[in-house]
Amino acid sequence: MSTVHPFEWFLINAAREFRDGEVTFVGFHWPMVAARIARHLHAPDLVVVYECGIVEDRLTPQLSTSPSDLRAAVGAPMCAGSMDALYSWLGRGRVTRTFLEAPIVDRRGNVNTTVVGDYDRPTVRLPGSGGGTELGSLGRGLVLLSTGDRARAYPERVDYVTSPGHLSGPGERERLGYPAGRGPEVLLTPLGRLTFDSREGFVPAALRPGVSWQEARACFRWLREEPGELSELPEPTAEEVAATRHVLREAREMRYRLPADLPA
Template identity: 40%
Template structure:
């Protein structure tokens, strides 16, 4: 039962945590994705297995790590291995989820974390792929957690760092990527977005409490589709909020100051 006031960021992280089922295997990075995965492990998915790009497998995180190579990503883990082994596990099709982000995402779930503007003369040069291209190409389902902003949700990304469904049905497979993989859900501070199984276009599937469809459309720079059955996202529970504030992010690095 929810009895506490919460922020949009807390709603976003709690919602993302609820999408990770018990017993799944997920590769996570730092920041909000790690907060969501750690929260899931502490609440609804105690057997969720976390993997980190630097080689940590199956840790029980005592605190949210500051990087994928933080020593906490190995704490009470099942294995301390290497980046090569993590990527090989993904290549074998054994990883259920990866969490990714980027400066831009388009209607087909393509992600850009490379440049804003022209590649040779960009307005902004971004960090690039890191392991994102590998993870988005090889893991079964890609989850994206990001604020909902028209500068992020664009008609066409300036650069495809990580392939989503490229330009539509069949394009991902034609590019040589494993069948059955690709973008799964995008969790924002407004809604849960999914992808139509036939058109592969992004669609609004669930609105967070108090959010209107018009608000989502106004903060999306393309004409976003809407699922036939539009749901309302569950409220964060008191247990989720307590764990998020007291165990996952007690210093407010991601969620800021609690209400």
């Protein structure tokens, strides 16, 4: 569908990652929007755990603006606290997948939400961690969502590791005592879907139709050799587009900051 905006593609691609009936830990912002889209489509029985301790197991009347927004608690089976969510649920492995926004992320899935530049004299001071450190450290089946479509969002190495990915290379997480078998597995961007390779870092698994290898290489500068065959993401269905636009209208009403060129 040529009329589908790249940002809509991004959210549709993210929504496809959610599975009906599974228990997921969903971080702030676009992961929350993608989860709501998935509920409208193929995952009505998705169970979402938020870092504030709310457990949401149904489509709520309104889109939440943050993990602490009590709109998510309407009819919720559990409203606990952050310690319960981050350690009793996330740390104990009671969630099967974890979704985290990653505005700046490097080839090994390390996420920076703290500073751009030197920590003591930063060029930009970012919002900070929230529960992102725990999600990167403890989350199972970790999926990163990044809206960036320029190289500055995907450096070879982030200036500051807020949420640990695979750090500097294979085995480092285990050496530092992180739970085995965790760390980022998937990176979703407006250009496509990347999966983690222990030697190369994140590599494209499928690009959005119309995106060339040259465009991907310009964005993810750590990419080296062009693969012999590269898949394209499946075209969105009419139902996926309709559900995404419905939730984006809700997001606009809730004052989410959307791309300026996104159709109303």
